[in-house]
Amino acid sequence: PITFTDDDYTGVCPNQDDPMVIVVEVANWEVHKTLIDQGSLADILYWPTFLRLDIPHSLIQPHTEPLVGFAVERVHTRGYVDLLITFGTSPDSRRIMVRYLLVEANTSYNIIIERPTLNQLGAVVSTLHLTMKFPGSGGRSSLSGQTRR
Template structure:
């Protein structure tokens, strides 16, 4: 018994080929450093749309397990104590002090057409940043970030999208941190100098 032709081709059409989609590669190259002041030790500070507002001085922190919101942003978003739900685990501030959170609130973070909701822990502590985005947001959006390249890259609708950091803002935050003196330290150092 003979085998029939495997495909029937119209003389006017080209043979059909299966589409092979290559997986998106989230990575960085030397081209990603173009426009970045090098060398540097800057943190990755970006602007994100949080709760419907463009929020500057957002620290992208791969080492943090929770998103943090500081008092300035809490006030600017017109949040009230009744908007918060309980969060009882203490946190450690930049100053090394234990901080009891006010509570937490779930808010959307929008990047382009992608929206991810995360829980922000609201704390009364000093920070040069308005908020910190951490592993929950990074993992939900499938983000790969690089402080060296000052970028965040993530997959979206079959493309690699990116958010570019702001080195100037990162440096302003670093200066603010070094100039900030907690009340207890500043009063005790004043006493020593008298």
């Protein structure tokens, strides 16, 4: 079983209420400001980040349904793309294929990882500890969130 202990509090201020933000590898590029959000069904890759990753536009598949946000605003997508994402570092990393909706919107994040990917990864997230644990290639893996300074 996956458990969290006091050791997982390292570097975390429990009164801060920081979001769970990690670094992942997508298409062989390190991507910072990746938000772990357990509240939605769509993994999001923001358009400016997609452009910086230098991924061929030919991989984009059409998607015509808009996203409906928290304030019921509609955000149109530029399609979707399936890309490999690596969580963690070797030897305790895990690489899976993720379908991202491509969204052009103003945000402080580059990627938002949602429930489908967390479930596929077998991840358990503790926002209190700012830690995500999952089965990795070398056993159980752990990723710590980046705290605000």
